[in-house]
Amino acid sequence: QKEVEQDPGPLSVPEGAIVSLNCTYSNSAFQYFMWYRQYSRKGPELLMYTYSSGNKEDGRFTAQVDKSSKYISLFIRDSQPSDSATYLCAMSGKSGGSNYKLTFGKGTLLTVNP
Amino acid sequence: DADVTQTPRNRITKTGKRIMLECSQTKGHDRMYWYRQDPGLGLRLIYYSFDVKDINKGEISDGYSVSRQAQAKFSLSLESAIPNQTALYFCATRGMQDRNEQFFGPGTRLTVL
Numbered sequence: 436q437k438e439v440e441q442d443p444g445p446l447s448v449p450e451g452a453i454v455s456l457n458c459t460y461s462n463s464a465f466q467y468f469m470w471y472r473q474y475s476r477k478g479p480e481l482l483m484y485t486y487s488s489g490n491k492e493d494g495r496f497t498a499q500v501d502k503s504s505k506y507i508s509l510f511i512r513d514s515q516p517s518d519s520a521t522y523l524c525a526m527s528g529k530s531g532g533s534n535y536k537l538t539f540g541k542g543t544l545l546t547v548n549p
Numbered sequence: 550d551a552d553v554t555q556t557p558r559n560r561i562t563k564t565g566k567r568i569m570l571e572c573s574q575t576k577g578h579d580r581m582y583w584y585r586q587d588p589g590l591g592l593r594l595i596y597y598s599f600d601v602k603d604i605n606k607g608e609i610s611d612g613y614s615v616s617r618q619a620q621a622k623f624s625l626s627l628e629s630a631i632p633n634q635t636a637l638y639f640c641a642t643r644g645m646q647d648r649n650e651q652f653f654g655p656g657t658r659l660t661v662l
Contacts, residue, residue, distance in 0.1 A: 443589070467649040467650075469649075469650055471653075476656070476658075477655060477656070478553075478639055478653035478654050478655045478656050479592075479639070479653045480653065481650050481651075481652065484650055523591070523592070525651075527649045536582075536594055536597065536607070537649065537651055539591050539592045540591065541589065541590065541591035542591060
């Protein structure tokens, strides 16, 4: 079983739709959970950051972490064509020591159609 | 100005050539990383450095070497490039905070013929 699983899509939705992106993971030591957005031919940029379980909201974006199910989600409300990008989940264990690295999902390609 | 810059942005080279990709950052971060991204394989860690004197191999370091010339500069070298090293290469940084988030450069698209 891979440490982080993410459906690669592609996912195509009409403008204004609610988008749900998900990742599952197997490593119970993960405590830091991130979502990155990557536009075509650009570097990933941090979109949402969550520590441990719970929800975090930022504008149209909501990140959810369910550690008991080892499942994280990113919701995009009122999706816009400018949201069209690849979304990567990333996670890591406790800062310091050997838990230096982020483990990434392979990314989900999202297209929002006008 | 961008916090993390990479040069060149695009490079086409031939098998057997030595190539150097450069990364500079103005974020003042200690930790720097090199990744490659391939379709269907996602981001994979090549090398990482916690400071100028601390360099470590990642999951796919074979065929690559790195140099941390200063806190702000981290270079990746392909000693003898081969076609399966054709990929998108990213440099990233991370500060000493507790958050573990990384900040990525714009990437270098490398093609080895």
